[in-house]
Amino acid sequence: LVDLCNAAVMELGAPRLHFVCGDVKTHAPEHCDAMIALHACDTATDYAIHYGIRAQASIIMCSPCCHKQLRPQMHSPAPLKPMLQYGVHLGQEADMVTDTLRALLLEANGYNANVFEFVSTEHTDKNKMILAVKRSASKTTSVARLEAIEQISAIKDFYAIREHCLESLLQK
Numbered sequence: 001l002v003d004l005c006n007a008a009v010m011e012l013g014a015p016r017l018h019f020v021c022g023d024v025k026t027h028a029p030e031h032c033d034a035m036i037a038l039h040a041c042d043t044a045t046d047y048a049i050h051y052g053i054r055a056q057a058s059i060i061m062c063s064p065c066c067h068k069q070l071r072p073q074m075h076s077p078a079p080l081k082p083m084l085q086y087g088v089h090l091g092q093e094a095d096m097v098t099d100t101l102r103a104l105l106l107e108a109n110g111y112n113a114n115v116f117e118f119v120s121t122e123h124t125d126k127n128k129m130i131l132a133v134k135r136s137a138s139k140t141t142s143v144a145r146l147e148a149i150e151q152i153s154a155i156k157d158f159y160a161i162r163e164h165c166l167e168s169l170l171q172k
Helices: 002-012 044-054 078-084 087-108 142-159 165-171
Strands: 034-040 059-064 111-117 128-134
Touching (some): 034 044, 044 128, 078 087, 087 128
């Protein structure tokens, strides 16, 4: 796929565009303008986002797939137990909490983040997109970072979440 994409780049005459093959867990980016991960399963989305942040990517765009890490950690607060006793609802809640934490971690690391549906649910139920655009250094404030970190902490406390992969990667 990388060879195909680089061949297309040559045909299009776009010498500054370059595709590389590597594992997001171990590949050390020099620089990356845009990091795109489509249907990155479970914590692969976290590794892809972490890769984009490390590479100082201007744009980070991820379509998360399954969200398995947080669901077994989550404890439903008493008022939500009747709603979340049904497996499908708990799964949807885990998806929402996981992607909210990802967006807030991006915000805390100098990005404006947005989470939205990018295709109709009639085509796939895996249609969420996380889009983050790097803020200029002058627009990144310590107040915004602290606010995002406080929101992350409050969500984790509310659901008794011990660990989130992206948060752990960013602390290394």
